[in-house]
Each structure stands twice: as C-alpha cells, then as structure tokens.
Amino acid sequence: MAGLWFEEFAAFEKPLAKSLMTLGTMIRVSVNETTLGTTFAYLGMSNVTFPAPVFQGDTLRIRTTVESCRQCGSRPEAWIVNFLHNARNQNGVLVTARKHVARVRRRTAA
Structure with a gap:
C-alpha cells in the first residue's frame, strides 16, 4: 500500500494528537480529580505550554x-x-503544562 500523500511533508512519523484535545483531556481529568463539586468560580488559566508532541x-x-x-x-x-x-x-516526557486559579469551597469543621 502506498504511503499517504502528506507523509513526505510530515515532521513526525506518527499521527499527532491535536494540542487542544490534549489540553482538554488534562482539564477534564484534573477537574474530576481535584475540584469537582467544590468550585465556586474558575478564575483563569495561564502558562499553557506544549513542550513535546503527543x-x-x-x-x-x-x-x-x-x-x-x-x-x-x-x-x-x-x-x-x-x-x-x-x-x-508513557515515557515520562512532559507534554503539556498549565496553571490555573479557582475559588473553591472551604471545608467546614466537623
């Protein structure tokens, strides 16, 4: 089977995942694991980097x-x-990083 027409122009040998998909995955996992149900307000995101391909x-x-x-x-x-x-x-290479600020509920004393 002949290669795809764009293979000669590709910078990588494998298909890349879109950066926004990677960022969205990171946001979804981090929200579910850290602030789900406790966030009053999402105050911002900064310093988003993609130092290596996914x-x-x-x-x-x-x-x-x-x-x-x-x-x-x-x-x-x-x-x-x-x-x-x-x-x-899976190789331990940093592929995405970001910072974000949130206003979250304070735990009440039991």
Whole structure:
C-alpha cells in the first residue's frame, strides 16, 4: 500500500494528537480529580505550554500540584487556590503544562 500523500511533508512519523484535545483531556481529568463539586468560580488559566508532541495512542498521566492557597477576601467560606498541572506521556516526557486559579469551597469543621 502506498504511503499517504502528506507523509513526505510530515515532521513526525506518527499521527499527532491535536494540542487542544490534549489540553482538554488534562482539564477534564484534573477537574474530576481535584475540584469537582467544590468550585465556586474558575478564575483563569495561564502558562499553557506544549513542550513535546503527543501522538495518537499515547498514554497520559496528569499530576496536579497546589502551588498556593489563601482565604478569599470577599467570601470567607472560600479559598483561592493556585494549581499547576503537568501531563506526561508513557515515557515520562512532559507534554503539556498549565496553571490555573479557582475559588473553591472551604471545608467546614466537623
């Protein structure tokens, strides 16, 4: 079978996953694992990078780190939390990173 017509122009030997699909996957996993049901407001996203390509069929692992948190000045029942999210492929290579800020519910004393 002859190769695809665009293969001679491709920068990589395997089909790439779209960057927005990779970012969307990271957001979906991180929201479900960290803030689902606790978020008052999504305050922003920054520093989105794609340092390495993601290929179709790659396995991604997403790690979330809380960089800082503080009590919200206007809502005492909430915290402002700064997150750092990193996605690595099956070889441990960093493929996507982003920061985001959210206003989340403060846990009440039991």
